[in-house]
Amino acid sequence: MAAEGLYLGLMSGTSADGIDAALVAFAADGACRLLAGRTFPWDAATRAQLLALGQGGHVDSLDEIGTLDVAIGEAFAQAALRLLAQAGVAREAVRAIGSHGQTIRHRPHGAAHDGRHPFTWQLGDAHVIAERTGIATVADFRRRDVAAGGHGAPLVPAFHAALLHDAGEDRAVLNLGGIANFTLLPAHGEVRGFDTGPANALLDAWCVRHLGHPYDKDGAFAAEGLVDAALLVRLLDDPWFAKAPPKSTGREHFHLDWLEARLRGDERPQDVQATLLELTAVSVADALRRTQPQTRRVIACGGGVRNPQLMRRLAAHLDGIALDSSAPYGLDPDFVEAMAFAWLARQCLLGRPGNLASVTGAAGPRVLGVVHPA
Template identity: 50%
Template structure:
């Protein structure tokens, strides 16, 4: 039996999620999992770098430091697992995005966390740099999870919308009719703005369970101003990141609306995440929405989502056999398998690429 490792850290920069999995037909078996939060000082430096506040020397150093932590995550996962190490065919490492600029004259998407270090420390072939080939083929380089969502969550009887609530939210629409295309794109912020405002105002990295937001009320004028951002009306393909949806974006809006309590802003940002996701979903009364990512642990967010979508059902991906925390790292284990087998990992209709492409760079064992 071949096994695969997936390593993921998203725009939230909260830390690395690692899985050891195997695949059979359309089934996934998770053998072991491991998470490592970034040390606070590293997270802070990554945040600064992601805001363009780092020299090339610093970016190089961060590439090494995160590469070592990604490798540590894989090594701990392997050490604590009863799975035979020799069965592990490859590690798929998304890396840590520092910047994602999918449009403009010189498009790029920069992930750090040197895969050479992971391959060297583990002795296992490592696939990294998943986004750049899709971008070279004219695509957004994102989102890349929809192909895996289709593989694992596709159903012949139910239209499904997978909603990933990371720092940024992305949806994958999987119609039950195989003749209809799978579509997907980033809908905008999920946790990114809430985290940024919470950190700025309270010093806490995120608003646990939405408790703080719960104390506030939605500022309707500010919300409609936020909703007027052109990103939300743009047709797909589209993808975004913290280059756009960041603390500066929030502060500009807050300043425009004068006296607002900080908890009201937090509540408004939560509502923004809900409404932008819901409005951009296909209007299909028969679908079921399955959520994944860290945002599923925010009870207020999930409650508001259910209310906004009612009577459409909102569940999380555990209902389909995959815990919400492990969907993304499992997707990168699957993408590594696609690469090793020289199969495409992108969905061209999602990213806008000229066609399907074998993604990533292989760092041999």
């Protein structure tokens, strides 16, 4: 199959703030360019349901899960069609859609954390997406990696490596989504990647609870507070931070109940927000020092790049390391993950691996995704 052409990536991450849609043009050599990108917000009721499920909430029936699976698929399909309409591109011009879906559980060590029956679960019926759009849809990217003994996450490092590796410089790519994760790109050597801990997920959840806003615009709420050093120690004392890669996590671990179990109860909300922001900055910097201390440049992407307070604290803790946005490298920081799933769809159709075993811990490279024909 020809490699060049248009692909469309769809992504809704841990923060569940919306569906990121990216229309990407690929050349035969793998070079890519974002033609159009937009985020389509979830309605408030659906987002509340997704957040509750993502942090361990229960459902009343299988009917509820089945209904949500189709509803998410419908929303993803509409996001794809709206983006194409706004870009003035006919659906027939798109070779395939790569749909991540919405993660509602990520248990790479199994539900009992005993290593038995590991799984990861993303909703968003790809049959619905293919039917509504008339475009071949590739979905269910993570489960093959889990079946091969991997974490099924993070998957984006393979895309980072293809586009951002530099033979003259040790780099790291930092994704600041709901969860923060690194891709380590040494000038020479094996690519690695792993989650470092919470980023926007906890910041957003605390902001919703105390301000009613979906996120902390410009980090203003955190800027009003002071870091609670004792609370920060209690948060960092979670054994997860000390685990060696490969490792991955999600809202099912780092959620408000996790936070509240570590609060005294008399903290000022803005001080907690400042401490959560500091938690992200410290855990990111500590993880990089432990795994690739020779790093000379960190390239940041994801929604957290839009938080100047977070970027300032990261720069402070990454003292001596250049911190850039991915924008100067031709990758809009808001749509890197959606672009990655367009790339993963292309990899699947070409019969090429989409994972990096050095990142996920899988037994080896695997072609990821299930194709749902147009």
